Amino acid sequence: MxxxxxxxxxxxxxxxxxxxxxxxxxxxxxxxxxxWDPDPLDHLYAGADGVLVLGHRGAPEVAPENTIPSFLAALALGADGVELDVVMTADGELVVIHDFEVDRVTDGTGDVREMSLEEVKALDAGSWFSEAHAGTRIPTLGEVFDALPPDVPVNIEIKSVSLGTDGIEKVLAAFVAERDLYDRIVVSSFNPITLWRVKRADADIPTALLYAPDLPTYLAEGWGIPIVLPDALHPEKSMVDAAYVEETHRRGQRVNVWTVNDPAEMERLIELGVDGIITDRPDLLRDVLAETGGK
CATH class of the missing domain: 1.20.5 (Single alpha-helices involved in coiled-coils or other helix-helix interfaces)
Structure with missing residues (x-):
């Protein structure tokens, strides 16, 4: 007892x-x-006429997504900047691709994280799109920045689906520091732990939290915001209304919405006062902005 x-x-x-x-x-x-005092990210919006236009993986309806031709096409179609995805190879190189597997957008198979840069570079990332783009390669992140004009803003999304890490956050932080890209980029991810690691690696790197209503509740409801303190929020378009924009702006955060390809939805979001729109159709968004006066 x-x-x-x-x-x-x-x-x-x-x-x-x-x-x-x-x-x-x-x-x-x-x-x-x-x-908390979020970074206003003025560097990203300095050249924008109203809403920041970001080409989603470049201009994927014109050229193979996440390739240099796609990014250059986005700029030619009126984008202010581009959104891209990074994955790290087995030998520690940052390459620009959306999926972990290369199967969908190349003539090869396998997981980028288990391949060397040489193996990734041997793949054809353009033939699946059109014969005109045959021989296009998956670019490294460095090659993308070398190809873009020096004032073009870039949203770098880290692909991450687990609590663990292969060290990509530290490698990306070193890349940003080496090239002094602090005033050109924002690093985003659906994984709040990934953003926390980015800030631990370099507190000066601006970050943005991606989320969507179909994610687990703790992600969809933004529970990670007070923990990782992102400088901007990147919500899926259906989550955004006047109250959302007002509350986010009250906290000093920017609102960049994805992925918006419908003109009516573009106009709705512009009227709500969002800061940026990520789109597959920068030309269409540019037309809508011209019609609405960017307001």
């Missing part, structure tokens, strides 16, 4: 200690959230 009572007292103390720890952690994050 005494043993049982002693055990219950011990359990009670442990529960109280756990509750206290949870409250302390919650209080710490609450204080951080209240004093």
């Amino acid at each position: 005494r043993f049982a009572l002693g055990f219950l007292r011990l359990v009670g103390k442990l529960v109280l200690a756990l509750v206290a720890l949870v409250l302390i952690v919650a209080a710490v994050f609450a204080v951080r959230y209240r004093v």
